[in-house]
Each structure stands twice: as C-alpha cells, then as structure tokens.
Amino acid sequence: MSRVPIRLRLTATFALAMAVVFALAGFLLYQHLATSLDRTLAQSLRARAADISALVKQADTGLHESQPAAGDVGAFAQVLDTRGRIFDQARGLVRRPLLTQSQLLQARRGPLLIGRAHPTGKSVRLLAVPVIAQGRQLVVVVGASLESRDDALATLRNELLVGAPAALLLTSLIGYLIAASALRPVERMRTRAAAISASRLSERLPVAPSRDEVSRLGETLNEMLGRLETGLERERSFVADASHELRTPLAHLQAEVELALESSRDKDELEAALRSVADETDRLSQLAADLLLLARVDNGILPIRRDHVELHDLLDGVAARFERRAHEAGRTIDVVGSGGAFLDRLRIEQALGNLVENALRYGAGTVGLTASQQGDELELQVTDEGSGFPPEFARHAFERFSRAEPSRSGGGAGLGLAIVAAVATAHGGSATVTSAPGGGGRVSIRVPSSTLGTRTSDARVLVSPP
Numbered sequence: 001m002s003r004v005p006i007r008l009r010l011t012a013t014f015a016l017a018m019a020v021v022f023a024l025a026g027f028l029l030y031q032h033l034a035t036s037l038d039r040t041l042a043q044s045l046r047a048r049a050a051d052i053s054a055l056v057k058q059a060d061t062g063l064h065e066s067q068p069a070a071g072d073v074g075a076f077a078q079v080l081d082t083r084g085r086i087f088d089q090a091r092g093l094v095r096r097p098l099l100t101q102s103q104l105l106q107a108r109r110g111p112l113l114i115g116r117a118h119p120t121g122k123s124v125r126l127l128a129v130p131v132i133a134q135g136r137q138l139v140v141v142v143g144a145s146l147e148s149r150d151d152a153l154a155t156l157r158n159e160l161l162v163g164a165p166a167a168l169l170l171t172s173l174i175g176y177l178i179a180a181s182a183l184r185p186v187e188r189m190r191t192r193a194a195a196i197s198a199s200r201l202s203e204r205l206p207v208a209p210s211r212d213e214v215s216r217l218g219e220t221l222n223e224m225l226g227r228l229e230t231g232l233e234r235e236r237s238f239v240a241d242a243s244h245e246l247r248t249p250l251a252h253l254q255a256e257v258e259l260a261l262e263s264s265r266d267k268d269e270l271e272a273a274l275r276s277v278a279d280e281t282d283r284l285s286q287l288a289a290d291l292l293l294l295a296r297v298d299n300g301i302l303p304i305r306r307d308h309v310e311l312h313d314l315l316d317g318v319a320a321r322f323e324r325r326a327h328e329a330g331r332t333i334d335v336v337g338s339g340g341a342f343l344d345r346l347r348i349e350q351a352l353g354n355l356v357e358n359a360l361r362y363g364a365g366t367v368g369l370t371a372s373q374q375g376d377e378l379e380l381q382v383t384d385e386g387s388g389f390p391p392e393f394a395r396h397a398f399e400r401f402s403r404a405e406p407s408r409s410g411g412g413a414g415l416g417l418a419i420v421a422a423v424a425t426a427h428g429g430s431a432t433v434t435s436a437p438g439g440g441g442r443v444s445i446r447v448p449s450s451t452l453g454t455r456t457s458d459a460r461v462l463v464s465p466p
C-alpha cells in the first residue's frame with residue numbers, strides 16, 4: 001500500500017468513507033420512508049375499522065351497499081362472526097373469509113394488524129378489530145393494498161442503487177482532483193530538488209504563495225538550502241584561503257632550497273639558507289596546526305579540558321614565552337592578576353599567546369597582560385600602546401584570514417584572532433576588540449564565572465563557528 005501514490009491512497013480512503021456515508025444515509029432514508037408510509041396506512045386502516053364498527057353496532061349491515069372509501073382502503077372490508085363465517089362484506093370482494101381461524105381467534109381477543117397477507121393474490125395489510133353488536137361478537141376486518149407503498153419503496157431503492165454509486169464516483173473524482181492539485185507543488189519541489197546539486201546550491205525550490213503546510217515546508221527547505229549554501233561557501237573560501245596561505249611559505253621554501261643547491265654556495269650561505277628553511281617550516285607547521293584547530297571548530301566540537309588554573313601562574317607563563325622577543329624589541333610585558341579559575345590551560349595559553357604575539361608584532365610600547373573579575377565574568381585582557389585596530393576593521397577582526405593590512409609584509413595568515421574567538425566560545429564566553437584609553441589595541445576574553453567553580457575535565461564543549 002505504501003508504494004501506491006499518496007493521491008490514490010487519499011482518494012481510496014475518501015471513497016471508502018463516502019461509500020459508508022452513502023450506504024448509511026440510503027438505509028436511513030429507506031427506513032424513514034417505509035415507517036412513514038406504514039404509519040399513514042395504519043391510521044387510515046384504524047379510521048376505516050372504526051367507521052365500520054360503528055355501522056355494525058347500529059345494526060346497519062349495509063356494507064355491501066356502501067361505497068368503498070377513497071383509495072384501496074375499504075375495498076377490503078368484511079364482518080366475520082366468531083366462527084369465521086362472513087356476516088357482511090364490501091361489494092366486489094370475493095366471498096371468502098379474509099382471516100384464517102387462528103387469526104380470527106387472535107382478533108376476537110383484541111385488534112390484530114396483519115402486515116402482509118394475500119387473500120386475493122395481491123399484497124394487502126389487514127386490520128381486524130372485535131366488535132359487540134346486537135349481543136353477539138363479530139370481527140370487523142379492513143384491508144388496504146400495499147401496492148403503492150411497495151412501489152414507492154422500490155422506486156426509492158432503485159434511485160439509491162443508481163444514484164449513490166454515481167455520486168460516489170463523482171465525489172471520488174473530485175477528491176482525486178483536490179488531492180492531485182494539493183500535491184502538485186510537492187511534485188514541483190521534488191523535480192527542482194532533484195536538479196539542485198552542490199554546484200547549483202543558489203537555486204531554490206518553487207514555493208506557492210499560499211500559507212499552507214506545503215508552502216511552509218518549501219520555505220523551510222529553502223532556508224535549509226540557504227544555510228547549506230552559506231556553509232559550503234565558507235568551506236570553499238576557507239579551503240581557497242588556506243591553500244593561498246600555504247603557497248607563500250612553500251614558495252619561500254622552494255626558493256631557499258634551490259638557492260642552497262647552487263654549487264657556488266659557501267658554508268655560511270648554506271647555513272643561512274637552512275635557517276631560513278627551518279623558519280619557513282616552523283611557519284608552515286604553525287599554519288597547519290591553526291587550520292586543523294579551526295577545522296575542528298567547523299565540525300562543531302572543540303574539546304575543552306578544564307582544570308584549576310592559578311591565574312598569575314598562567315599569565316607569567318605566557319609572558320615568559322615572549323620575554324626574549326619583547327626584550328629584543330626594547331619592550332616590556334606587564335602581568336597583573338591573581339586568584340584561580342577552571343579553564344583549559346593549554347587553549348587559554350594558546351589564545352593569550354596569539355594576543356601577545358599580535359601586540360608585539362602590530363602594537364607598540366608596553367604589553368599589558370591582565371586577569372580581573374568583572375561581575376559574573378572573568379576577563380582576560382591583552383593591551384598595547386600602538387595605533388590600535390582601525391575602527392572599520394574591528395568588526396571583522398575575528399573572521400578567518402582577515403588582516404587590517406593584508407599587504408603588509410611579515411604579517412601572519414589572519415587566523416590568530418579567529419582562534420582566540422573559538423577558544424572563548426568553547427569556554428562559554430566571548431572575545432571583543434576595543435581601543436585602549438590611550439589609543440592602543442585591546443582584546444578581551446570574557447568567560448562566565450559560573451562555570452569556573454565546577455570542574456568539568458574532559459568536557460566536550462559545543463562550539464559554533466564564529
């Protein structure tokens with residue numbers, strides 16, 4: 001049954017329901033007509049029996065002289081004595097008792113209605129009532145032909161037998177057309193959906209202007225297509241940007257190796273070339289690690305292993321990593337912060353490392369590395385005294401591969417801040433870029449304190465891509 005098209009299944013179910021309704025309605029109509037015809041017949045039989053009983057009581061035995069009543073009632077009128085002999089009867093009636101002996105016996109005790117009898121070969125309904133006249137008991141029998149009643153019922157039955165199947169056919173056809181027209185938009189959507197491929201994700205399903213379930217389904221599917229398109233576009237540009245970023249260090253590597261292979265190279269030049277190769281390899285492996293982390297974020301999960309972390313210890317560790325570089329650049333890193341928190345130490349160190357690296361690379365002056373409690377949140381902040389983030393760039397700072405000055409040489413791939421945002425989100429917090437009061441760069445990571453007291457080691461925190 002599930003292989004049969006929905007419109008046929010709907011039509012079949014509808015037709016079945018209609019057949020039951022028609023059969024029930026026809027049966028009730030037939031019963032109603034039969035009952036009302038029987039009631040009318042019984043009323044006229046009772047009236048006629050009462051008339052004749054009155055005549056018999058007045059000792060007027062002129063039944064044979066009286067005119068038959070209108071219609072068939074009265075044609076059958078007979079007065080029998082207790083032994084079943086005909087006492088009197090209407091004109092034109094065959095001289096034979098209308099009742100059998102047993103019926104007569106019953107009729108002497110009280111009124112007796114005989115639904116169908118065939119005293120003269122025709123179907124008649126008889127009513128027999130006892131009557132006492134001139135000191136003797138008699139039975140008055142009146143009858144009426146059932147011909148017109150049977151005719152009326154037969155006509156109705158025939159009409160129902162022809163009309164109901166025709167009406168059923170018509171309603172089923174209408175039902176089929178309604179089901180087919182309701183499902184037509186679904187078929188149109190299916191045809192279009194079958195034609196949509198990854199290379200044509202910008203196409204949408206046709207949605208009828210009506211506000212019914214089918215159009216809502218179409219809209220929902222179109223929204224889903226929109227999300228898929230955005231996701232696919234993101235992925236494509238990520239792959240394109242990633243390969244672009246990988247090309248530069250690879251080209252440098254290739255150039256250095258080719259230079260090193262030149263036979264005229266002396267030992268010092270070879271050593272310098274190898275050092276440069278090592279630097280580029282470092283850069284490549286860092287880039288690969290960053291891309292891997294962001295790919296995991298795209299898959300929806302960035303594992304977070306929280307542990308108790310001494311904040312001062314954490315900040316000191318990060319500062320120590322950059323101390324030599326800062327010293328070489330004639331700059332200092334100031335650490336302010338105390339207390340403890342439950343954080344994924346490695347991830348937070350990575351995020352803060354990215355920020356200090358940026359402050360050293362793009363900023364100027366002292367680099368501030370602070371941890372402070374702000375209401376319900378722990379705020380980790382990295383500041384510098386450089387020119388800060390250009391306002392129009394601040395909005396895109398956390399996007400992947402975004403750089404304020406893409407052409408500036410010596411810059412990175414533009415993934416550092418994206419990783420900071422991913423780490424903050426994985427901790428249930430957020431990252432923001434603002435300008436420090438003196439005009440320098442300032443990046444803050446805010447993590448809710450409510451999660452700080454609970455140890456959730458090895459918890460897998462869902463991360464939505466920033």
Ligand SMILES: Nc1ncnc2c1ncn2[C@@H]1O[C@H](COP(=O)(O)OP(=O)(O)OP(=O)(O)O)[C@@H](O)[C@H]1O
Binds near residue numbers: 402403404405411412
């Ligand atoms: N402290 C800062 N002051 C001024 N500009 C900054 C600062 N930090 C970051 N930026 C700007 O933001 C951009 C994005 O930084 P991000 O750390 O995401 O990428 P990157 O440093 O270029 O590359 P990566 O970190 O992947 O090596 C930088 O290219 C730089 O233009």
Ligand SMILES: [Mg+2]
Binds near residue numbers: 354358416
């Ligand atoms: Mg960076």
